[in-house]
Ligand code: SRM
């Protein structure tokens with residue numbers, strides 16, 4: 001499998017940084033038919049993006065989960081059945097075989113951009 | 119091989135225990151069992167008999183598991199007394215004419231209350247106190263009576279006096295001896311006990327010899343005493359001791375004791391090798407044991423003897439510890455110091471009405487007996503010293519002197535006890551059993567109780583069980599990890615104190631000062647809940663919003679497809695037709711699935727996130743407020759219709775429920791709390807299955823606590839009786855605040871109480887007797903919460919900024935197009951996965 005380099009990515013502007021809650025709470029954005037969960041972590045001033053679909057319930061709810069840390073990893077807990085997903089990688093902590101799409105992000109001139117593979 | 123027949127006469131506490139022991143034994147397969155049960159009820163818990171008055175039902179008291187007789191193929195003849203035993207042909211005949219040939223026979227006929235042959239003793243409204251039927255008669259008589267007398271001031275007499283008092287009668291106790299509880303305690307202790315009981319408004323008359331009972335002038339009876347004095351009374355209870363029921367044994371010629379009782383040997387065999395006797399009818403070594411634990415031992419001995427296993431009855435300790443009318447009383451071994459050359463040490467504290475006495479051997483090295491009144495915390499230690507014959511400290515009086523220098527009690531550590539030491543006599547649990555259970559993983563008081571049953575009977579051993587537990591944990595080097603999570607090395611209770619003491623107002627502040635990492639889905643909601651309990655600030659204010667579980671964060675419960683439910687408060691379950699119409703209209707307008715909940719209100723399901731504020735606005739404009747169905751907080755206060763409509767109602771249960779619900783709504787707590795109010799003991803509101811339940815009686819409100827339904831149902835315990843509304847609210851304030859402050863995360867009131875050392879009694883001490891001196895603080899703190907209440911939804915819909923937080927996406931107003939409903943029974947429901955894939959394929 002080929003890994004996508006920055007160049008292959010299609011950077012999509014989804015919202016302004018100040019649209020995101022500044023207290024370690026998630027928010028969802030819609031890009032075409034894709035629902036994306038965004039998490040701004042204030043301590044490290046960084047934005048993370050995951051697909052919003054909770055694979056265990058089939059509902060688009062991950063943006064509404066509680067953010068926290070397990071060891072050194074930042075995670076979000078699904079609000080439905082409480083599985084944890086790594087904010088950087090989308091890996092599920094409870095089930096090795098499950099992971100969700102995690103998207104690269106960058107903030108340019110106050111806008112949040114998400115890298116989707118084209 | 120055909121089975122042998124085993125006949126058991128008597129299905130009382132011990133008779134039934136014997137059946138259970140048989141069922142658990144291999145020898146059961148050799149026998150066909152038939153039992154005669156004279157009473158119309160199968161075995162029930164006579165020890166707890168008095169609780170029948172405080173609301174326990176026949177079912178609660180029953181000792182017979184569902185289908186016990188059917189499942190184990192035991193024939194029971196209920197309401198039939200065995201009348202005659204033919205030992206030659208080995209046949210038992212009953213009053214109703216049943217004849218059964220036996221191979222082995224067990225007599226478990228118990229005892230009967232002795233009624234002294236005073237002229238007039240057979241008059242109406244003269245009762246004894248032994249069976250449920252007796253209690254039903256007494257309570258019926260109580261309804262038309264004002265005064266009651268108990269003849270006999272022993273243990274049972276005082277218990278009966280308490281029952282009369284609770285029935286609302288002016289109560290007297292008449293005792294022939296110069297003091298109360300003459301068998302168990304001495305003069306000094308009797309005086310302290312008498313004073314305490316008189317303080318409870320029960321008159322005590324000692325050294326009274328009743329000559330006769332005749333017609334009274336103001337009451338039904340007049341009792342004339344030998345000294346010329348008299349009392350008038352409507353009800354008389356005889357409690358002058360018990361006598362073994364040995365008539366059937368006497369008639370067939372079994373050996374009896376001089377003063378009655380069926381003589382048995384160490385295997386509980388009578389003078390006939392095929393007949394055993396157990397329980398209160400049996401006389402062993404010249405002694406009748408009027409307690410249930412020795413009877414249970416005998417039951418096991420007989421089951422073992424039939425199975426040819428080694429076991430013998432070797433006597434039993436008759437030490438007792440109990441709370442009589444709220445007074446702690448205990449007696450151990452040789453309480454009267456009758457042992458030759460015994461030495462006696464006494465400690466009397468007139469100010470606090472405490473009396474303690476120990477009897478020790480001549481050489482000061484062994485404990486022989488003790489009496490404790492007013493303060494029985496030393497009971498467990500003293501009993502163990504006596505039972506295990508442990509050497510005493512150099513100055514034995516140090517055992518009962520108060521430890522004022524904070525050095526902690528002397529006496530023995532639990533470590534000094536041998537493994538065989540019996541810690542819980544109700545369930546025969548030894549120290550070894552407890553240690554084993556701890557090392558097998560029962561590392562909390564609650565788990566230990568569940569696994570060993572220790573401390574779940576009379577509760578007298580709870581403190582000692584706790585000590586053994588702690589010592590074991592210490593030994594295992596197992597500092598039990600009570601950390602909330604990896605981010606906080608504290609318990610919920612410790613965090614609560616920090617919030618209070620340091621005035622912490624936000625999660626970040628807490629994390630900075632006492633935690634590490636970023637927090638998680640355990641500590642964030644916990645701290646959020648504590649902050650809300652303490653300061654009751656709007657939960658969606660910036661610093662708090664991120665702490666809430668989704669349910670709290672959107673002030674609604676998330677459903678399986680990401681939509682939410684809406685539950686407006688319907689206090690006490692009372693709702694006007696107009697409001698009901700509003701609910702219908704709103705449900706219809708937004709196409710919400712509508713259902714009546716188990717909590718006497720209405721739930722509207724299927725609202726999308728962005729719809730929540732709009733729908734709530736409509737509801738609030740129509741006069742509704744949030745029902746906190748999403749919070750760990752007060753849910754519902756269910757009510758029955760009460761005396762406003764119901765012909766049996768004794769109080770206005772609906773108004774009471776509404777007042778109570780309005781008082782505690784919004785209170786954030788470790789777990790959800792549910793309450794209910796019933797208008798009479800028919801209990802249509804199911805108050806006894808609630809964290810706090812209230813039932814109206816003729817004498818005021820009865821308060822129950824620590825019940826719940828759910829995964830592990832538990833009946834609530836009767837906490838206080840005959841309260842006026844105001845006092846009851848005070849108790850509930852204190853109870854709930856104590857719970858909110860000290861319970862663990864997600865611990866409901868029942869588990870919390872089970873884990874408190876001292877359990878329900880301790881809770882009573884804190885809440886009713888104010889033993890911690892915190893009652894006023896609790897009430898004030900509760901008042902602060904009550905005053906700070908506001909409807910979160912009202913506050914939310916008032917502000918545009920807040921309602922904006924509910925939009926599904928921050929970059930568009932579109933809804934989540936992947937939420938799909940399908941019709942069912944004229945309403946909507948979420949599409950299932952398989953239905954989803956077929957609909958989204960197009
Ligand atoms: C709606 C309702 C069922 C119904 O259709 O009747 C219901 C629905 C839920 N119950 Fe319940 N319970 C409902 C009455 C009850 C009752 C009956 C009662 O209150 O009299 C009980 C047993 C009584 C008790 O709690 O003592 C009950 C015992 C539970 C439990 C188990 C609690 C326990 O201690 O074991 C849970 C799980 C929990 O809280 O951890 C639970 C949890 C839930 C949750 C919150 C589960 C969840 O997280 O999604 C459900 C969501 C409701 C929603 O979306 O609004 N529900 N639940 C009832 C709402 C009552 C109300 O008006 O607020």
Ligand SMILES: Cc1cc2nc3c(=O)[nH]c(=O)nc-3n(C[C@H](O)[C@H](O)[C@H](O)COP(=O)(O)OP(=O)(O)OC[C@H]3O[C@@H](n4cnc5c(N)ncnc54)[C@H](O)[C@@H]3O)c2cc1C
Pocket residue numbers: 127128129130131132133134154155156157164165166167168198199200201226227228229247248249274277363366396397398399407408409410411413
């Ligand atoms: C109010 C009260 C409080 C008590 N509190 C305590 C306490 O705190 N701690 C404690 O240890 N003990 C207490 N006791 C004593 C305890 O209840 C007894 O020790 C226990 O019940 C004895 O059990 P048993 O089976 O020997 O007798 P019972 O429980 O009396 O059972 C005997 C049964 O046999 C039946 N029977 C008798 N003759 C016949 C016959 N011929 N045919 C068929 N059936 C027959 C009787 O009707 C009865 O149902 C209390 C007792 C009372 C009344």
Ligand code: SF4
Pocket residue numbers: 758759760761764765766767768771796797798799800801802803
């Ligand atoms: S509990 Fe009693 S008062 Fe209430 S409705 Fe039922 S019968 Fe009537």
Ligand code: FES
Pocket residue numbers: 541542543544545572573574575576577578579580
């Ligand atoms: S001694 Fe009665 S419960 Fe343990």
